Amino acid sequence: MTLTADITPVLDTIDADLPQALERLMALLRIPSISTDPAYKADCARAADWLVAELTDLGFTASTRATPGHPMVVARHEAPGKHILFYGHYDVQPVDPLSLWDRDPFDPEIQETPKGKVIRARGASDDKGQLMTFLEACRAYKAVTGSLPGNLTIFLEGEEESGSPSLVPFMQENAPELSADLALICDTGLFADKQPAIVTMLRGLLGEEITLKGPNKDLHSGMYGGAAINPIRVLSRIIAGLHDDSGRITVPGFYDGVEELSEDMRAQWQALAFDHAHFLGEVGLSVPAGEQDRTPLEMIWSRPTCEVNGIWGGYTGDGFKTVLPSEAHAKISFRLVPGQNPDAIREAFRAQITAQLPADCSVSFHGHGASRAGQMSVTDPAFEAARGALSEEWGLPAAFVGCGGSIPIAGHFKTVLNMDAMLIGFGKDDDQIHSPNEKYDVESFHKGIRSWARVLNRIAG
Amino acid sequence: MTLTADITPVLDTIDADLPQALERLMALLRIPSISTDPAYKADCARAADWLVAELTDLGFTASTRATPGHPMVVARHEAPGKHILFYGHYDVQPVDPLSLWDRDPFDPEIQETPKGKVIRARGASDDKGQLMTFLEACRAYKAVTGSLPGNLTIFLEGEEESGSPSLVPFMQENAPELSADLALICDTGLFADKQPAIVTMLRGLLGEEITLKGPNKDLHSGMYGGAAINPIRVLSRIIAGLHDDSGRITVPGFYDGVEELSEDMRAQWQALAFDHAHFLGEVGLSVPAGEQDRTPLEMIWSRPTCEVNGIWGGYTGDGFKTVLPSEAHAKISFRLVPGQNPDAIREAFRAQITAQLPADCSVSFHGHGASRAGQMSVTDPAFEAARGALSEEWGLPAAFVGCGGSIPIAGHFKTVLNMDAMLIGFGKDDDQIHSPNEKYDVESFHKGIRSWARVLNRIAG
Numbered sequence A, B: 001m002t003l004t005a006d007i008t009p010v011l012d013t014i015d016a017d018l019p020q021a022l023e024r025l026m027a028l029l030r031i032p033s034i035s036t037d038p039a040y041k042a043d044c045a046r047a048a049d050w051l052v053a054e055l056t057d058l059g060f061t062a063s064t065r066a067t068p069g070h071p072m073v074v075a076r077h078e079a080p081g082k083h084i085l086f087y088g089h090y091d092v093q094p095v096d097p098l099s100l101w102d103r104d105p106f107d108p109e110i111q112e113t114p115k116g117k118v119i120r121a122r123g124a125s126d127d128k129g130q131l132m133t134f135l136e137a138c139r140a141y142k143a144v145t146g147s148l149p150g151n152l153t154i155f156l157e158g159e160e161e162s163g164s165p166s167l168v169p170f171m172q173e174n175a176p177e178l179s180a181d182l183a184l185i186c187d188t189g190l191f192a193d194k195q196p197a198i199v200t201m202l203r204g205l206l207g208e209e210i211t212l213k214g215p216n217k218d219l220h221s222g223m224y225g226g227a228a229i230n231p232i233r234v235l236s237r238i239i240a241g242l243h244d245d246s247g248r249i250t251v252p253g254f255y256d257g258v259e260e261l262s263e264d265m266r267a268q269w270q271a272l273a274f275d276h277a278h279f280l281g282e283v284g285l286s287v288p289a290g291e292q293d294r295t296p297l298e299m300i301w302s303r304p305t306c307e308v309n310g311i312w313g314g315y316t317g318d319g320f321k322t323v324l325p326s327e328a329h330a331k332i333s334f335r336l337v338p339g340q341n342p343d344a345i346r347e348a349f350r351a352q353i354t355a356q357l358p359a360d361c362s363v364s365f366h367g368h369g370a371s372r373a374g375q376m377s378v379t380d381p382a383f384e385a386a387r388g389a390l391s392e393e394w395g396l397p398a399a400f401v402g403c404g405g406s407i408p409i410a411g412h413f414k415t416v417l418n419m420d421a422m423l424i425g426f427g428k429d430d431d432q433i434h435s436p437n438e439k440y441d442v443e444s445f446h447k448g449i450r451s452w453a454r455v456l457n458r459i460a461g
Helices: A008-029 A038-058 A128-145 A167-173 A231-240 A263-271 A276-281 A296-302 A342-356 A381-394 A408-417 A442-459 B008-029 B038-058 B128-145 B167-173 B231-240 B263-271 B276-281 B296-302 B342-356 B381-394 B408-417 B442-459
Strands: A061-065 A072-077 A083-089 A109-113 A116-120 A151-157 A182-185 A197-202 A204-213 A305-314 A327-336 A362-371 A399-403 A421-424 A439-441 B061-065 B072-077 B083-089 B109-113 B116-120 B151-157 B182-185 B197-202 B204-213 B305-314 B327-336 B362-371 B399-403 B421-424 B439-441
Touching: A008 A038, A008 A116, A008 A128, A008 A442, A038 A061, A038 A072, A038 A128, A038 A151, A083 A128, A116 A442, A128 A151, A128 A442, A167 A408, A182 A408, A197 A381, A197 A408, A204 A231, A204 A342, A231 A305, A231 A327, A231 A342, A231 B231, A231 B305, A263 A296, A263 A399, A276 A296, A296 A399, A305 B231, A327 A342, A327 A362, A342 A362, A381 A399, A381 A421, A381 A442, A408 A421, A421 A442, A439 A442, B008 B038, B008 B116, B008 B128, B008 B442, B038 B061, B038 B072, B038 B128, B038 B151, B083 B128, B116 B442, B128 B151, B128 B442, B167 B408, B182 B408, B197 B381, B197 B408, B204 B231, B204 B342, B231 B305, B231 B327, B231 B342, B263 B296, B263 B399, B276 B296, B296 B399, B327 B342, B327 B362, B342 B362, B381 B399, B381 B421, B381 B442, B408 B421, B421 B442, B439 B442
Parallel strands: A083 A151, A083 A182, A182 A421, A197 A399, B083 B151, B083 B182, B182 B421, B197 B399
Antiparallel strands: A061 A072, A072 A151, A109 A116, A116 A439, A197 A421, A204 A327, A204 A362, A305 A327, A305 B305, B061 B072, B072 B151, B109 B116, B116 B439, B197 B421, B204 B327, B204 B362, B305 B327
């Protein structure tokens, strides 16, 4: 079933209304809603109020909801059919260093560039431009059909760029209201800047900090060198042993529960023709350095990793000091994939390290958080339906893709509200999110609105 | 041949004169000759002048010699027989943190302690107390025999604690005057705080700093983790591979030229009954961690080492950052023993690292100085003679020992003046040199003077 038998008038309305839609986006972009800086607290509230007014104007029952931090925006339109919740965030990153911006980050402008028109402003892509694609799709439906497209909740956060401290408590307190049948999240990007994609796998993260102690104080290597154990050497051996020669991680039981890609997913990823030479070449590399029997996309999307994020010990200043240090430290993290249990891996990792310690060496561990990987239920027909809609709009097959990093909101929807999420976004790699001169392509905005119209037509109602 | 058939009157004079000798030492200790701090430049000059006056009073032809830094003191007494040069240094370490001193570091005092009387002041042990043992031995000879003990040069430096920048140029410019048959250096300690020792082996030192580069910038481990090479991992593998499982160093050719201990030296070291449990226990360790087929004394005196003195890379601050770093660094040093060529080892080390680099990883090296090990010609009969003299004084057999660290002056005497050096000193492990509350045992001072009287009687003249 679809919302409307003929989507053409909705799409035509979107096309015709684009200048006004851009004006509305620019009005939102003019509000400097930097959530992490208390100086902008009133601006964050102003952005929330602006959105409530927009949503009310569209026919939603909308309000701001106070939190210990910045307000949430919740808007509801009750209707028959599948209850769909849309998530976005109205807060933005800080702008410093301001000197690297070509213009005032909160004075948005449509600019012509060699690659096409862009909207230049802080938040243009992350996430004001993206969240407005959904609101504008709703607006077009309202204009053409007289009503909003289905049974909808809009849920907009104002603390995403400052760690979302109020999010989980708010979701817990308002679970009945927020528990929908499916969540839509618009905070991701196109694949390779052109191909529509739905993120269905998100890696989890496990962090560990280890401190090895040898002698009870720093020693002089002339006096003790040769007889005293050096914790940097011990740490190096431990780190060197975390991967075998083929690139596999040696923590016992690490791969327990890790499943191979389905044939369908493997075929989709192969069809993406990922240009790993370009991906690595951009950062000065040429050879995929992970498990040697895996493709580059598997390495970054569907295979777990172990990385040393930091290491330190002994004398690290200028010149030379022949110290034999008392301690050595490392920060190590694991990217996890579906099926892996972070707690079990933490325990196995700690046991593995402890078992390797030589005499006179002790270790202490400090855990830095653990989140499971996310795996969306792509068997829900909405996923295939959305894929078809996106393929139609972009003229390229949409793909279910992975995401090497973590997107906490998707996990929270699953764990707090037991709700799967469909992550669809239209950002490009050169959007400069979190950096000076952030932009959002007008094409991303325009086709993003059209994409939601098509997706909603297939999955809502 | 000896200086005097009966040394007893000399020793008796030393005993009787001890209170006056302590007064003279305290006069020198009152001069704050901190060489590294320009604020004490005049004090350094004053200490040099004080010593020239003392030496002149003893019958030497003495003078200060200007250098670009602090003055040298050179004193000469020509006589028949073997030309012996004595070296010490009149400058001292800085005193900070002053708050940790129990009294003014430059207001010396004789204090009673549970372990006996000590002279408490900066420089009491390092090196004013030690150098004065030799001058007082000369004084006693002069008092008893009417002349100084042999064909002597006294050479006192004022920049030892600040890297001796003027030393080698001065030695080169004054080589004819300073080239004696044998050098005596009083800047070391007793073995195990009680047994007289002559240092005959000094380890050399080779320093290398390595920087590994992978990606051309720090990457996000969510986006690149699994596909991008991590230079910390590469560095850890390299460091882990520098030693094999038995503790031997794997740099090709590293042990070329390294000789086994002579049977005589091995017997002396065994007789020392080195308490390695105590040595390691003091710093919280229990197991000698070096080459497993070597004794602890070999590990620290006669075997070469490779140590990581510092390591750093990635994020090392509080909390966690899932960075995949662009660079990783380590400071690595080798303690070298006689027979090893530092230049050849540096080259082999660099080649070994370079050969291990995986794709997309580059290395740069920064050398930090190289000094060969020192090996004294113990076949010179003066060494055995001094050993006999020291054994007599201390009632325990004196031993030829090694020194794990480097004592640059001994190397300079060899390379610049082609002169062997006999390193004899009376410091104890708890003298707190370079630390607050430095002290020198009155016993070290008293028996030190008597030791030089006995040694000179056997080797001078």
